[in-house]
Amino acid sequence: MTAGGLLDLRPALRPGILVGPALTRGPAVVHLLKDPVTGVRMEVGAKEHFIITRLDGSRSLAEIGTEYAGHFGARLGDAQWQQMLRLLSTRQLLDGGRPVAVPPPEAAPRKAASGLLSGSTRMVADAPALMDRLHRATAFARRPAVLVPLLVLAAAVPVAVALRLGDLTDQTRRLSHQPVTLAAAGCVLWVSLGLHELAHGLVARAYGLRVGEIGLRRVWGVMTYLYCEVEDVQFLDRRGRQVAVAVAGAVANLLFLLPCWPVWALLPDSAQALPFLGGLLLLGTAMALLNLVPLPPLDGYKILGYALGTLRLATESRTFLTVAAAALRPARAGAPDARARLRRYPGRLRLVHGAFALCCAALALAVLAGAGLLCRAVLPESWEAWTFYLPLAVIAAAAALQLLGLRFAARRAAGTAPPAPAAAEPQPTQTTPPVRQSGTSPQQREKGDMKPQPRPAGTAIVLDGVSKRYGEVHALDNVSLTVGQGEFFGVLGPNGAGKTTLVEIVEGMRRADSGTVSVFGLSPWPRNTALLRRIGVQTQTSAFFTRLTAWEHLETVAALQGADRAAARHALDLVGLGGKERSRVDDLSGGQRQRLALATALVHQPDLIFLDEPTAALDPEARRSLWTVLRDLRGEGRTIVYTTHYLDEAEALCDRVAIVAAGRVVALDSPGALIRSMAAPARLLVPAGRITVEQARAVEGAERVLLEGGEVVIETRHPNKVLIDLAALVDIDAIQTRTATLEDAYLRLTATPPPAAADPADTAAPAVGTERSR
Numbered sequence: 001m002t003a004g005g006l007l008d009l010r011p012a013l014r015p016g017i018l019v020g021p022a023l024t025r026g027p028a029v030v031h032l033l034k035d036p037v038t039g040v041r042m043e044v045g046a047k048e049h050f051i052i053t054r055l056d057g058s059r060s061l062a063e064i065g066t067e068y069a070g071h072f073g074a075r076l077g078d079a080q081w082q083q084m085l086r087l088l089s090t091r092q093l094l095d096g097g098r099p100v101a102v103p104p105p106e107a108a109p110r111k112a113a114s115g116l117l118s119g120s121t122r123m124v125a126d127a128p129a130l131m132d133r134l135h136r137a138t139a140f141a142r143r144p145a146v147l148v149p150l151l152v153l154a155a156a157v158p159v160a161v162a163l164r165l166g167d168l169t170d171q172t173r174r175l176s177h178q179p180v181t182l183a184a185a186g187c188v189l190w191v192s193l194g195l196h197e198l199a200h201g202l203v204a205r206a207y208g209l210r211v212g213e214i215g216l217r218r219v220w221g222v223m224t225y226l227y228c229e230v231e232d233v234q235f236l237d238r239r240g241r242q243v244a245v246a247v248a249g250a251v252a253n254l255l256f257l258l259p260c261w262p263v264w265a266l267l268p269d270s271a272q273a274l275p276f277l278g279g280l281l282l283l284g285t286a287m288a289l290l291n292l293v294p295l296p297p298l299d300g301y302k303i304l305g306y307a308l309g310t311l312r313l314a315t316e317s318r319t320f321l322t323v324a325a326a327a328l329r330p331a332r333a334g335a336p337d338a339r340a341r342l343r344r345y346p347g348r349l350r351l352v353h354g355a356f357a358l359c360c361a362a363l364a365l366a367v368l369a370g371a372g373l374l375c376r377a378v379l380p381e382s383w384e385a386w387t388f389y390l391p392l393a394v395i396a397a398a399a400a401l402q403l404l405g406l407r408f409a410a411r412r413a414a415g416t417a418p419p420a421p422a423a424a425e426p427q428p429t430q431t432t433p434p435v436r437q438s439g440t441s442p443q444q445r446e447k448g449d450m451k452p453q454p455r456p457a458g459t460a461i462v463l464d465g466v467s468k469r470y471g472e473v474h475a476l477d478n479v480s481l482t483v484g485q486g487e488f489f490g491v492l493g494p495n496g497a498g499k500t501t502l503v504e505i506v507e508g509m510r511r512a513d514s515g516t517v518s519v520f521g522l523s524p525w526p527r528n529t530a531l532l533r534r535i536g537v538q539t540q541t542s543a544f545f546t547r548l549t550a551w552e553h554l555e556t557v558a559a560l561q562g563a564d565r566a567a568a569r570h571a572l573d574l575v576g577l578g579g580k581e582r583s584r585v586d587d588l589s590g591g592q593r594q595r596l597a598l599a600t601a602l603v604h605q606p607d608l609i610f611l612d613e614p615t616a617a618l619d620p621e622a623r624r625s626l627w628t629v630l631r632d633l634r635g636e637g638r639t640i641v642y643t644t645h646y647l648d649e650a651e652a653l654c655d656r657v658a659i660v661a662a663g664r665v666v667a668l669d670s671p672g673a674l675i676r677s678m679a680a681p682a683r684l685l686v687p688a689g690r691i692t693v694e695q696a697r698a699v700e701g702a703e704r705v706l707l708e709g710g711e712v713v714i715e716t717r718h719p720n721k722v723l724i725d726l727a728a729l730v731d732i733d734a735i736q737t738r739t740a741t742l743e744d745a746y747l748r749l750t751a752t753p754p755p756a757a758a759d760p761a762d763t764a765a766p767a768v769g770t771e772r773s774r
């Protein structure tokens with residue numbers, strides 16, 4: 001699809017699709033997009049985001065394109081539109097595209113493999129419901145009068161620990177010599193870790209996010225802790241809120257320690273509980289603060305990322321360092337490219353990524369040194385020689401265990417994995433299919449049974465006194481007409497008669513100057529999205545996704561129109577293109593393209609279809625075969641408004657026709673009734689060599705005699721009598737009889753009066769002979 005039809009579409013994103021705020025990933029600005037049903041996440045650039053956020057079903061792609069050009073100073077080319085729309089439709093992100101049940105592997109959010117040493121076990125069946133209850137129960141703490149003092153107290157804990165560091169270190173060292181008490185302190189801190197996770201969930205819930213899962217996670221076989229999976233923090237519109245969710249865990253850890261302080265402070269120096277409380281305060285505070293270190297995967301890293309509005313800060317900083325290092329190297333092959341890449345980073349981002357990379361290195365060293373010092377402080381003196389190596393050894397052991405656990409999980413998964421589904425075709429999910437206005441029930445659509453139910457009889461279109469002027473031109477002048485539901489209604493008229501204006505007003509593309517228009521009881525202007533979805537428009541200038549196959553094109557249009565694949569399949573079969581689905585649109589013949597254009601208009605199963613000369617430029621055979629399709633459509637009970645210059649077609653297909661001339665409806669009836677009302681004479685044709693014009697004029701009942709293309713044409717309202725008389729003059733087999741047609745009626749109704757002629761035989765009368773013989 002390249003223009004026209006495509007740009008008239010008004011696609012909408014599926015309700016519920018999450019679109020995140022702007023983030024930087026490396027030098028680029030991106031937005032996250034998420035399908036909450038499948039969990040599929042994707043990144044889109046700022047330009048794509050501009051378009052996506054305007055896909056609301058009320059704006060046409062042409063309008064969005066104009067806004068885009070105004071904003072970015074460049075028009076979107078066909079290829080860009082096609083790429084964009086194809087992406088959205090294949091990801092089923094458009095309204096009506098059913099979400100896939102199983103996300104494609106590359107798009108699915110990666111979950112850590114669950115193994116013996118590392119993995120997770122779900123503990124709560126309905127985590128969102130539990131979070132809702134906790135959210136209500138903790139409502140008191142969200143009041144500023146409570147929250148602010150709590151935050152101040154939490155911030156005071158590290159300060160107090162720093163002030164009493166000596167005592168606390170001493171007591172922690174004593175704790176390390178009491179294994180049972182140490183284990184008890186460890187259990188309390190473990191509970192604190194659980195609260196940490198719940199705090200993330202509670203704050204997220206307060207901002208309307210969903211807690212996906214609560215459970216126990218095993219890490220490297222040495223640790224098990226409660227986790228609370230918070231979803232979509234990056235989709236919160238304010239960075240402050242994102243930071244609040246991430247920082248909540250550490251705050252909860254610090255608040256958890258608060259009750260220990262007065263007890264610890266009031267106990268005498270000789271109290272047995274001092275090492276326990278002192279160790280708890282020191283280790284608990286250290287744990288909370290350590291979590292705020294901005295290194296992945298700690299909360300501090302997330303906080304920094306949220307605060308800076310960056311995505312994958314660590315990875316991107318590493319890339320930045322590589323680029324910067326390559327750019328700084330003296331002239332070498334590839335260096336100019338690196339310099340160009342470096343220039344793409346704005347100054348702020350160079351600072352962010354450079355500083356983060358340096359901080360990471362410094363922090364990693366500091367953490368190791370800190371861990372060494374801590375070991376030195378808490379371990380017996382006989383371990384002193386090990387204090388430097390111990391943290392390194394622990395990290396190495398943890399990494400080895402993690403590797404082992406992952407391998408084990410991978411092997412187990414390989415052994416038990418179910419076979420991959422044979423077809424890549426997405427399966428329907430439990431989600432409710434979009435409610436649509438056509439005659440098929442959702443159940444029928446699910447089964448692919450697209451045969452519409454009979455539609456209720458009624459009025460589809462009512463025009464009452466509609467007028468439209470373009471400057472001095474009266475395109476429509478007080479037009480009133482009614483089209484019934486299920487009617488095949490033709491709009492005929494000479495060039496410039498006002499047909500297009502009439503149809504466009506009904507479609508909601510133009511506004512009438514006066515009069516009222518109603519389509520299915522609704523006004524099409526201002527644009528009514530509910531109505532637009534019940535209307536299908538096939539224009540003269542067929543527009544396609546040129547690089548796609550017929551099926552891909554239709555599938556994409558289906559998604560844009562809010563229809564599912566079964567509807568696309570039905571439309572393709574209906575127009576008889578089932579065998580051509582794999583052919584590229586470019587490779588289709590003219591007739592096949594016309595059929596595809598028709599399928600494009602039908603794909604969303606509209607109740608009202610506007611067809612603008614669908615058979616134009618087709619050979620006679622292709623025309624006739626398309627007639628069959630159009631008759632089938634009519635048989636399905638759809639209302640069809642059909643504009644054409646082929647009068648034989650209108651006569652053969654239409655229930656009623658409106659003949660428009662100079663902006664007025666000059667006749668409106670069934671083709672048969674119009675022909676009869678004309679009381680047009682029959683025409684008897686005799687080869688000119690067999691009879692002279694004078695002889696013909698002499699026949700009684702001959703009203704007009706013309707000489708046309710080597711034939712003498714006799715017009716008469718008494719053909720039987722004239723035929724008998726003629727038989728006396730010429731061989732009866734040489735006489736052809738032609739009855740009046742819609743074309744005759746049309747020509748009489750729309751003809752401007754010819755100049756008066758002295759002799760009827762000399763009159764350059766319009767060629768009123770038709771193809772139909774009796």
Ligand SMILES: Nc1ncnc2c1ncn2[C@@H]1O[C@H](COP(=O)(O)OP(=O)(O)OP(=O)(O)O)[C@@H](O)[C@H]1O
Pocket residue numbers: 470471473474475493494495496497498499500501502
């Ligand atoms: N946007 C416009 N601005 C000015 N005049 C217009 C505009 N659109 C149509 N007209 C004029 O209004 C009249 C009716 O035009 P319209 O396109 O509705 O006729 P039509 O019957 O569809 O013609 P055709 O069969 O050639 O497509 C014509 O005189 C045309 O020149």
